[in-house]
Amino acid sequence: MMNEQISDASVTGAQDVPGWYPIAASGGVVKRKPIGIKRLGQALVLWRADDGRVVCVPDRCSHRAAALSAGKIRDGCLECPYHGLRFDASGRCVLIPANGVGAAVPQGFDLHPINVREEHGIIWYWYGEGEPAREVPWIPGASEPGFGAAEYWYDAAVPYLRIVENLADFHHFPILHKTMIPGIGTRMDEMDAHVENKIVVFSATMRYEKPGALRRDAKIKASFTLPAIALIEFGGFYVNYFLCPIDDHSCWVFGRYRGVKMPDLIAHAVGKLAARYDRAIFMLQDRHVLLAQGDAPGDLSHFKLYPADRALALLWGLRKQAILEGRRSGTELQNDAAAAAAG
Numbered sequence: 001m002m003n004e005q006i007s008d009a010s011v012t013g014a015q016d017v018p019g020w021y022p023i024a025a026s027g028g029v030v031k032r033k034p035i036g037i038k039r040l041g042q043a044l045v046l047w048r049a050d051d052g053r054v055v056c057v058p059d060r061c062s063h064r065a066a067a068l069s070a071g072k073i074r075d076g077c078l079e080c081p082y083h084g085l086r087f088d089a090s091g092r093c094v095l096i097p098a099n100g101v102g103a104a105v106p107q108g109f110d111l112h113p114i115n116v117r118e119e120h121g122i123i124w125y126w127y128g129e130g131e132p133a134r135e136v137p138w139i140p141g142a143s144e145p146g147f148g149a150a151e152y153w154y155d156a157a158v159p160y161l162r163i164v165e166n167l168a169d170f171h172h173f174p175i176l177h178k179t180m181i182p183g184i185g186t187r188m189d190e191m192d193a194h195v196e197n198k199i200v201v202f203s204a205t206m207r208y209e210k211p212g213a214l215r216r217d218a219k220i221k222a223s224f225t226l227p228a229i230a231l232i233e234f235g236g237f238y239v240n241y242f243l244c245p246i247d248d249h250s251c252w253v254f255g256r257y258r259g260v261k262m263p264d265l266i267a268h269a270v271g272k273l274a275a276r277y278d279r280a281i282f283m284l285q286d287r288h289v290l291l292a293q294g295d296a297p298g299d300l301s302h303f304k305l306y307p308a309d310r311a312l313a314l315l316w317g318l319r320k321q322a323i324l325e326g327r328r329s330g331t332e333l334q335n336d337a338a339a340a341a342a343g
Helices: 002-009 160-167 264-292 307-342
Strands: 019-025 035-039 042-048 054-058 072-074 077-079 093-095 116-119 122-127 149-156 187-196 199-207 218-225 229-234 237-247 250-259
Touching: 019 035, 019 237, 019 250, 035 237, 054 116, 054 122, 149 264, 160 237, 160 250, 160 264, 187 307, 199 307, 218 307, 237 264, 250 264
Parallel strands: none
Antiparallel strands: 019 122, 035 042, 042 054, 072 077, 116 122, 149 250, 187 199, 199 218, 218 229, 229 237, 237 250
């Protein structure tokens, strides 16, 4: 029965689900300096306009393709580091120094601004055809930014879907992380995994086969939603994860820690330490195992799974459904365009 469910939920390849993707933390985008990022295979540059709004354009000067992220912000405009062309917050080229101050800018030098949203302390980018969804993906109860929450982010040289698989898997904790997260049993008891409003909800108690003084039950709760957002309650913390593909081989990881039943001052300090420890665990232990897996990321069809993998199976089922819906929407758009062209 379990293998039949997994087969239905399988997705071959690493095709991305259409939707709002988290591409940067709000705290990492400032007025005085542009930042360059690569997300979903695209090089982007971000900065804040004078009114605080986040501006996003391709990280490529329209003149000679220089990386604009190496430039500066001058008078509210992004200045190219190569020849000094300036672009305002709408992407319009307002100055070509070689032509002289006040000279009209020829057509074709403007940049095409990219529609992004800033919500929940995160910059979101729409990936997919058609009109963007009205709301960004979110999990009820997820931590908002502010004092008491500790944030961190980094680029991981691991395929995006490998990390998504890893994020929905807790029964590797007492095996792979027994030295860095001690005191967790291997048996998954009282386990439940189901879908509520396109959110995978998971809970379990991790028990030792033989109880002892230092062998306590470890309870874990988690929720997952597309494209790759998680809320995990474990070890006295609410931990939010937000993932976005950089390219086929790497992933941007953003985490937000908030202590459960802790004063904000203590939660903030302890959360910062926990966040650093979390990254160290991934880089020292998870990363090597994930890179050594043989099958292609995103394809569960060749795996032999058991009940503890049910949360992952359900998440992949939602993913498969979203990809199929995205394909149908893309086909409908193409048909509409063809009909309009035919008159």
